[in-house]
Amino acid sequence: AQKVTQAQTEISVVEKEDVTLDCVYETRDTTYYLFWYKQPPSGELVFLIRRNSFDEQNEISGRYSWNFQKSTSSFNFTITASQVVDSAVYFCALIATGTASKLTFGTGTRLQVTL
Amino acid sequence: DTGVSQDPRHKITKRGQNVTFRCDPISEHNRLYWYRQTLGQGPEFLTYFQNEAQLEKSRLLSDRFSAERPKGSFSTLEIQRTEQGDSAMYLCASSLLAGGGLETQYFGPGTRLLVL
Numbered sequence: 001a002q003k004v005t006q007a008q009t010e011i012s013v014v015e016k017e018d019v020t021l022d023c024v025y026e027t028r029d030t031t032y033y034l035f036w037y038k039q040p041p042s043g044e045l046v047f048l049i050r051r052n053s054f055d056e057q058n059e060i061s062g063r064y065s066w067n068f069q070k071s072t073s074s075f076n077f078t079i080t081a082s083q084v085v086d087s088a089v090y091f092c093a094l095i096a097t098g099t100a101s102k103l104t105f106g107t108g109t110r111l112q113v114t115l
Numbered sequence: 116d117t118g119v120s121q122d123p124r125h126k127i128t129k130r131g132q133n134v135t136f137r138c139d140p141i142s143e144h145n146r147l148y149w150y151r152q153t154l155g156q157g158p159e160f161l162t163y164f165q166n167e168a169q170l171e172k173s174r175l176l177s178d179r180f181s182a183e184r185p186k187g188s189f190s191t192l193e194i195q196r197t198e199q200g201d202s203a204m205y206l207c208a209s210s211l212l213a214g215g216g217l218e219t220q221y222f223g224p225g226t227r228l229l230v231l
Contacts, residue, residue: 004157033217043204045158045222053215091157095217101146101210102171103220105157 001012002027002096013113021109023092029053034068034075035093035103045091051075062102073100082113117141119223121207122193123131127229128197135193136226147190148208148220149182151175158206164190197230204228 003026013019025034036048049059051068059066063080079086089110093103120139128134140147146165150158161180162172163221166187176182179197194201204225210218 019207025141033177034127035219037222042224043227044224045206045208047182047219047221050217093157101163101212101217102160102173103150103158105159107155107157 002029002032002094002104004023004092004094004106005103006092006109008109008111009107011099013111015113015115018078018080019082019111019113021090021092021111023075023077024093025073025075025092027094027096029096029104031097033095035095036066036075036077037091037105039089039091039108041088048077050094069090079111084113086115087111087113091108102113119207119209119221121205121223121226123226124224125227125229127231129231130199131196132197133193133195134197134228135191136205136207136228137189137191138207138209138223139189140207141211141221144175144209144211144221145187145221146210146212146218147184148210149190149192150208152204152206152225158204159194161192161205194228197228199230202228202230 005024032053034051037045067076089108093105149161152158164184179195182192187210206225208220208222210220
């Protein structure tokens, strides 16, 4: 069985602060994929990034960066110089091969960015 | 806008009534997924289609739930004899499975159901 844990239920930061959202996953499969989605108040899940288990290279996209470490089964997400528009619930998710592309989501981290 | 669309966006119904939701995937996407999200939780997989074939159903999907994708394009999710526990956001996602590798699922805005 697959499991994704996002221990941080809610984080509040002041604009321009950096913030890291933690994600820890469990799977017995050696091939799997990890995702981050953003859910703004409108409700729609917005795809941010995906990573496969063979690619541990960290990635940066603008103010967003992701740190994938298989040794600790973690796939953390950092927002640099946060902005009010970053306020949303962020979900980490996992697909293990052989699970018919079913996403297993964590419970999400609500990020509140204030002025 | 060529993203995933869902209708209605909100639905309020009385316990015992039947409801039907519609999802229109991104054009040419051959896979379509349904998820359910309750308050404070992440989405949970319900079922998925590849073209018109329903390939997997979660045990969360009781006999009161049925989903169809008759022509491999839009899909409907029907809940019969609704219960208060059915109150949730129902999310639809679509993806294009082409060749090897894993596809990315793109989500619609969801249908929020409230059963009174």
